[in-house]
Amino acid sequence: MSGAGHKPDPGNATGGQWPAGTEAAFSMRGTLLRKNLMTALLLAPATLWLVVFLVLPFVAIAIFSVGERAPEGGYQAAFTLAQYANLPARATAFWNTMVLAPVGAFACLLVAYPVAYYLALRAPERWRLILLALVVIPFWTSLLMRTYAWMYVLGGRGIPALLAYVGIEDVRLINTPGAVLLGIVYGYLPLMILPIYVSLERLDRRLLEASADLGATPLSTFLGVTLRLSLPGVMTGFSLVMILLLGEYLIPTLLGGGKVFFIGNALVDLFLQSRNWPFGSAIAITLVLVSVVVLIAANRISARLSGARRVDLI
Amino acid sequence: MTAVPDIEFRAVTKRYGAVTAVSGIDLAVPPSAFVALLGPSGCGKTTCLRMIGGFEQPSEGQVLIRGRDMAGTPPYRRPVNMVFQQYALFPHLDVEDNIAYGLRQARPRLSSREISQRAGEALAMVRLAGYGRRKIHELSGGQQQRVALARALVNKPAVLLLDEPLAALDKKLRTDMQIELQNLQREIGITFVLVTHDQEEALSMSDLVCVMNGGRIVQLGQPNEIYDEPADLFVADFVGKTNLLSGTVAGLSGDLVDVALADGSVISARKRAPLSRGEAVSLSLRPETLSLGAAGSGSLKGIVRNRIFLGSTAEYAIEVEGIGSLLAKADHQIGRDNLFKPGEPVAIGFAAGAPLAFPQPKNNGTNQRENHHVEILS
Numbered sequence: 001m002s003g004a005g006h007k008p009d010p011g012n013a014t015g016g017q018w019p020a021g022t023e024a025a026f027s028m029r030g031t032l033l034r035k036n037l038m039t040a041l042l043l044a045p046a047t048l049w050l051v052v053f054l055v056l057p058f059v060a061i062a063i064f065s066v067g068e069r070a071p072e073g074g075y076q077a078a079f080t081l082a083q084y085a086n087l088p089a090r091a092t093a094f095w096n097t098m099v100l101a102p103v104g105a106f107a108c109l110l111v112a113y114p115v116a117y118y119l120a121l122r123a124p125e126r127w128r129l130i131l132l133a134l135v136v137i138p139f140w141t142s143l144l145m146r147t148y149a150w151m152y153v154l155g156g157r158g159i160p161a162l163l164a165y166v167g168i169e170d171v172r173l174i175n176t177p178g179a180v181l182l183g184i185v186y187g188y189l190p191l192m193i194l195p196i197y198v199s200l201e202r203l204d205r206r207l208l209e210a211s212a213d214l215g216a217t218p219l220s221t222f223l224g225v226t227l228r229l230s231l232p233g234v235m236t237g238f239s240l241v242m243i244l245l246l247g248e249y250l251i252p253t254l255l256g257g258g259k260v261f262f263i264g265n266a267l268v269d270l271f272l273q274s275r276n277w278p279f280g281s282a283i284a285i286t287l288v289l290v291s292v293v294v295l296i297a298a299n300r301i302s303a304r305l306s307g308a309r310r311v312d313l314i
Numbered sequence: 315m316t317a318v319p320d321i322e323f324r325a326v327t328k329r330y331g332a333v334t335a336v337s338g339i340d341l342a343v344p345p346s347a348f349v350a351l352l353g354p355s356g357c358g359k360t361t362c363l364r365m366i367g368g369f370e371q372p373s374e375g376q377v378l379i380r381g382r383d384m385a386g387t388p389p390y391r392r393p394v395n396m397v398f399q400q401y402a403l404f405p406h407l408d409v410e411d412n413i414a415y416g417l418r419q420a421r422p423r424l425s426s427r428e429i430s431q432r433a434g435e436a437l438a439m440v441r442l443a444g445y446g447r448r449k450i451h452e453l454s455g456g457q458q459q460r461v462a463l464a465r466a467l468v469n470k471p472a473v474l475l476l477d478e479p480l481a482a483l484d485k486k487l488r489t490d491m492q493i494e495l496q497n498l499q500r501e502i503g504i505t506f507v508l509v510t511h512d513q514e515e516a517l518s519m520s521d522l523v524c525v526m527n528g529g530r531i532v533q534l535g536q537p538n539e540i541y542d543e544p545a546d547l548f549v550a551d552f553v554g555k556t557n558l559l560s561g562t563v564a565g566l567s568g569d570l571v572d573v574a575l576a577d578g579s580v581i582s583a584r585k586r587a588p589l590s591r592g593e594a595v596s597l598s599l600r601p602e603t604l605s606l607g608a609a610g611s612g613s614l615k616g617i618v619r620n621r622i623f624l625g626s627t628a629e630y631a632i633e634v635e636g637i638g639s640l641l642a643k644a645d646h647q648i649g650r651d652n653l654f655k656p657g658e659p660v661a662i663g664f665a666a667g668a669p670l671a672f673p674q675p676k677n678n679g680t681n682q683r684e685n686h687h688v689e690i691l692s
Contacts, residue, residue, distance in 0.1 A: 206402040209369055211398045212389040212414035214469065224415075230405050 042132050058288075062280035073275025083282035090283060093266040096252070099288075100177065100262070104184035105192075105238050111185055112192035112237065119193070120200035123284075132197070136232035137192050141189050149253045150186065154179050154255065175257035181253040188244065192237040199233025200226070227307060235302035244299075263287050320473050321366055321504040328361050328374035336362040337529040338375070343473075343522070345506065348499045350508045354525035354552065357505050361510045362477050362526075366383060380385045380472055390419070395466035396475040400482060401458050403450045404592035410446035413437060421449040430610040437466035438568040439498070458485045463495075467502065474499075476508045492519050513553045515540065525549050541673035544586070547672040550598040557640050560674065563589050571671050573597055577636030578626055580612055594674045601629065601643035603668035609659040614641065616662055618654045628653060631661060 065083055070076040087094070115135070123131055138146065152158050154173040163171050173179055203226065211221040249264030256262075263283060268278035319342040328336040336358040343349050351359035364370040365377050368389035377384050386504060395416070403412050414433040417424055424432075437443050440460035441450045450458065455582045459479065466474055479495070480488045496519055499506045510516050517524050518539040524550075525533045525540060534546035544550035551558060563570035564580055571594055583597055609615065616634040642662065644654075654660055 029609070073437065206398050206400070207404060209367075209389070210370075210396070210398055210402040212413070213367060213394075213398075214465070215390045215419035216415070217390055217419075220419060225404065 013129045016163040026066075047303060055133045061281045061284055064278050067278045067281075069276045069278055073277075079295050083278045083287075086279060087282065090263075090266050093261045093263050093283075094098070096177075096261055097246055097263045099246075100184070100252075101242055101248070104181055104245050105186070105242040107181060107185050108192045108241050109124070109187050109234065109238055112189055112196055112197060114199055115189075116193045116196035116233075120197050120203070121205075121226075135193050144250060147183055147187065147251055150179075150183055151254050166279060174255060175259050177256070177260050178256040179258050180260045183255040184245060184248070187251060191244070192238050195240065196230060197238040199230040199236075203229050231305050232302050235298045239295055239298040242294055246287060246291055246294075317345050319343055319351075319378070320347070320380055321374075321507065322378040322381075323362070324376040325614065326362075326365065326372045327418045328365065328370060328379060329373045334529055334605070336365075336372075339529075339531055341524065341531060341534070342451070343505055346503050346505060346524050348496070348506045348508070348520045349485045349522045349524060350510055350520035351524050351526060352510055352513060353532075355511060357526040358529040359509045359511075359526050360477060363396075363477055363507060364627065366392075366394060366396075366507065367396050372675040385579060389562075393472040394469040394475055395469050396460075396477060397462045397479045398478045399464050399546060403458055403461055403463035403465070405450055407450070408417050408446065409450065409453070410434075410437070411655040412450065412461055413446075413465045413468050414632055415465065420469075431463075434485065436464040440464045445507055446622065455500070456491070457484055459483060459491065463498070471504065473505045473507060476506060478510055479508070480510075480512075487538070488515075496517060515530075517553070523553075525553065527552075544598070544670065545638045547598065547675055549597050550670060550672065555601055555643075557597075557601065557604075559599065559637060561595055562591045563595055563635040563671075566591060570667065571595075572607055573669075574673055575582055577614075577634070581613060581614075581664060581669055583671040584667045584668065587673050589671060589673060595671045596674050597668045598672065599664065600641070600643075600668065603665050604640065604642040605643055605655060605663040606632075607661045607663060609661055613642075613664060615641055616660055618656050618658045621654065621656055625655075630654060630660075632662065634662070 003189045026097040031049075047230075053307055066081065068076045068078040068081050068082070069079060088192050119128060119131055141161055151174065154160075159173055160171045163169075202281075207225050207229070212223045216224060247264050248262050249268060252260050258265075267280050267283060267287075270283065319349065321341070321343040323341040326336060326339045327334065333372040339358075339362065341362075351362055353359045354566075361370060362642060363374055366384075367380070368384065368387060368391075371385070371685075378404040381595055384392060394687075397493055403497060404415065407415065410430070410433050413436050416436055417429045417432060433446070434443070440463050442457060442460055442464065445453070445457070445461075449459070452461070453461065459482075476495075480491050491603050495506070495508075506520075508516070508520060512605040517540070523533075523535060523537055523540045524531055524536060525545075533540060533544075533549050540549060540553050544553060547558070549591045550556055559575060561573040561575045563571055566585075566589065570583055571583055571589055572580050573583050574580050575597075581597065583595075614634050614637070618630050619633050619639065620631040621689050627643055630644065632640045632642055640662065
């Protein structure tokens, strides 16, 4: 019972349960210094990488976003919020993303939960590893290839052709929001299944027996114990898929055919085609802000509902 | 017994594939009893408890609760509640919500006022008033144990099932909880069924002990009966400390039997099963029935190897030539001067009829002691 919850976490200063300074009191100044140096050395490569390839570009994008488009395209120094004021010009892309990302993540969740539940709680022990491998194996082929395959399946010579053969004419599947949604669920399903599986697998089976013993029907046991305790996994999967979907480019391009436009598509267009960097930057910044809000909200909800002390999102 | 038993097993057998965990058990637990199912790991005691709770279904036979056959009745429709090993408290609920969990499942629904009132009473009963809003992980092991008790008892079950409830507590706390459980059982007056591998716990708490071995009930009786009149060698060995000696029957006279030991000495014992002359037997000698005296008297001669001083008593490991080491327990309230010292020769005497003679077991598997292993479910 006293397992995970009581471990002091050196990486999480607020979460640790030991009074501040306990560590310092027990170690000499010298060892502490050496320990800090070691920590710094260990973190240096990752920090450097992130500064060069994440922080600096982000700062550049932030600066671009308050600038102006140079007459020949690109960036011209200025300070204006005109780009942000212009955001409604891409309202459709925002709208599509803001609707299809959560809807896609939710559809993914609906498909993934029963699979994860079966794998963690119902599947025979000796099949479990094989079944888990089957979930992951599609990842071995690039998403691009698999999405192309869907293009043919949904395209004129795919399912619609088969339907025409049995007399159902003029069915359009490709280049519809439905096709994008299908591609999303297909592509991101493993990312949703795995975290839910992990949280269900960790679930103490005796809690389910205790619930039944106390008079709870299987349904109320599921709602009151299983679902509640797997929520951290659900929220991890949901935010993971949701955030990736907010920046999704490939699936709407291939299966939406330019008709279902995502922010990702808008960004490609603005940076590479019309070369309006400041406007693209403003959109990118907005997208990042939205992602952060989504993450924080998901974390809060998950922590509140599951009663967990700390929730690891990714 | 005329009253309907609270729990009744009728020829219950439980098989897992080729393994038979419980075979042909008949048991009737009278109302308001404190029963202990005692046995080594793998003896089937936990399986029996889980069949009462409804987590396992018997392969053959019937389990009845207050006269009703429970076949096909799921756990959530049975009038029993269980205190789980390691307690199985809900980590996402606080103490009060854990206790109220069962009350919230009741149909027709109870008013929220009644729920909180009864949860409060249950908390007070286990002396945890004021702890209602604590998180489970903030409680000590002993407190969690009491929350588990309150969570089960608040539903007013016909029978309370306890699965090794004290195993996770330290020795001091365990003794306290033994008394607390005994008091609770008397206060509430419902039947408690306790599963344990700890013979001390079974003897000290319950008023009926059911000793199990190899999926069968070996003996059912009051604690003193189990200790003083063990049904067979397994019970004699498993319950309490004892010395086991082998010998052969040299003479028979009524209830008594003369047993010749390996070194040629003859001891008079009480037989616990029919025996015939020349038959190989095992003798059980409780350490406290051995009397120690100065060398020269008594039936066996030995040398003190170790002395374990225990305050009011002392235990001696005595080496007897040709027989081996014997454990003797002597009362030393009278004076500290007569403690024997290691290396000192002593004579060992036996109270008449105190040694018990059992036929030697047919196979070696029955008297193995493995009471310190953790019970593995299913």
